[in-house]
Amino acid sequence: MLFPYGISDFKELITQNYFYCDRTNLIPLIENTGKSFLFLRPRRFGKSLIISMLENYYDIAKKDMFEKLFGHLQIGKNPTPLHNQYFILKLDFSCIGAYGDTKELQQFLMDYVNERIKRFCFDYKHIISEPVEINPDNAVASIESLLKIVSHYETSIFLLIDEYDNFANELMLNKTISNTNENDPYTLFVKKDGP
Structure with missing residues (x-):
């Protein structure tokens, strides 16, 4: 089993046998909470992967992939009526x-x-x-x-x-970088991704 650093494509992660921490138990909670959601978490926290998981779970065009993608996960054993x-x-x-x-x-x-x-x-x-x-x-x-x-x-x-928030982040960061040294600790911390 491989560790999926930087992979935010749920389908790729499951079909290529990467390690996946099952967060599908959140789907019923999401469905029972409201109609609009805003996930606010730090960078590299897995927001894009959750969005990809929801995309695959709810997409009507991916109905034939449901068992392969979700069958072994908690939500696959107890799917909600809204899947696909x-x-x-x-x-x-x-x-x-x-x-x-x-x-x-x-x-x-x-x-x-x-x-x-x-x-x-x-x-x-x-x-x-x-x-x-x-x-x-x-x-x-x-x-x-x-x-x-x-x-x-x-x-x-x-x-x-x-x-x-990509526009605001990029515009602020570009303005900050243009006014600072590329090697200062703040710029290195905010701009760089992992090793």
Whole structure:
């Protein structure tokens, strides 16, 4: 069994036989607590892995993988009725560079969200046949088009957002670094990842 340092892909972790500390017992708690969640934990605490686990658990397109991914885990032995019952729209804001002026940042965000909507449409093309109108200058309009189409189906969207604070962190860190020495202890502590 391998130790999964830096791996935040639940499917890869399980199928490649990496060590996994079963946190699936949190799923019923999440379902019984509310509709919106914000996980606040320090860096490298496993937030991205939890999001990936939830993605695999709730994704209707991964229903045929449920037993392989979750069968040996606590939730696989006692699944909730909501497993594999959602369309998943996952946004990972670490994929967007936090550089340039405000207009460039806004365009990076619009482009990324539109690309994720296109990926959503590709992933669920066997279920959703209507085309989603993608507006290259207004991702909000693209999301509204997606929501309008999905509203005709019994399946809802489960929205997962990872690294929601990436912009603020990168902008603050870049400003801090530009005003400090690259080798000062604060910069080394905040900017660097493990060995």
